[in-house]
Amino acid sequence: MSEIRIRKAQRRDLEALLAIYNHEVLFGVATLDLTPKTLDEWEEWFRAHTGEDHPIYTAEAAGEAAGKAEAGGISAGEIAGYASLSPYREKEAYRSTVELSVYVAPAWRRRGVASALMEEILRAARENARLHTVVSVITSGNAASARLHEKFGFTFCGTIREVGMKFGSYQDIDNYSLRV
Numbered sequence: 001m002s003e004i005r006i007r008k009a010q011r012r013d014l015e016a017l018l019a020i021y022n023h024e025v026l027f028g029v030a031t032l033d034l035t036p037k038t039l040d041e042w043e044e045w046f047r048a049h050t051g052e053d054h055p056i057y058t059a060e061a062a063g064e065a066a067g068k069a070e071a072g073g074i075s076a077g078e079i080a081g082y083a084s085l086s087p088y089r090e091k092e093a094y095r096s097t098v099e100l101s102v103y104v105a106p107a108w109r110r111r112g113v114a115s116a117l118m119e120e121i122l123r124a125a126r127e128n129a130r131l132h133t134v135v136s137v138i139t140s141g142n143a144a145s146a147r148l149h150e151k152f153g154f155t156f157c158g159t160i161r162e163v164g165m166k167f168g169s170y171q172d173i174d175n176y177s178l179r180v
Contacts, residue, residue: 004080004113006120009056011046016079017058018042020105029139029171030103032164049084053130054098056084057120059113080108083117085125088135096132098125102148114148122152125180133179139164140172154178 009017022036037045049056061078081104088097100121104113125131138145140159150156154176162170 003062003111004059004108004116005062006057006059006116009046009049009058009082009084013058013079013082014039014042014046017046017056017082017103020079020081020103023106024103029166030142030145032139032166032171032173034166049086052128054085054087055121055124056082057117057124058082059104059108059117080105080111081113081117083121085121085131085134088133096130098131098134100134100136102145110144114144115151118148118152122178122180128180131180133177136176138174138176140174146174146176149176149178152178 018037018039021031021042024030025033025036046056048054059080059082061075061080081102083100083102085098085100088094088099100118102114102117102121104117122134125134134154136145136149136154138149146156155178157175157177159172159174161172163173164171
């Protein structure tokens, strides 16, 4: 995709990444967080992702996207989304398993950003000999995310019913996994 370039996240990206995440906290169910995160909390999250096993990649608007700025309000360097690998569970036996998260800014959805991020973060996971399994937990009903994971070879592992309450409704989660 020539509109964006994928790169490792940097400290200077934090506010943009936080804005993307908090938009989903306030208006969506891709996360079951109910309260927006603060910049201090996000800095802690970022520090936890500085090692090889838990990277964060960003999708950044490239030159061609900036050329379309007048039509879509896009500027070069704008963060379109991000993907991260986080520890799956705290117990030591889970060390080789990571949890994948992908978030895309509303203006960039349905433009291939999630696929580009997924491709890069899975490449990094496959190149890391310490990682064995990537898990994704998707709020049920997110058909686009389910299709994205299936496109990249993830296997549906089951639904856990009514595990979270958001916007006055219980939410189910669908679990997916991929051996890398």
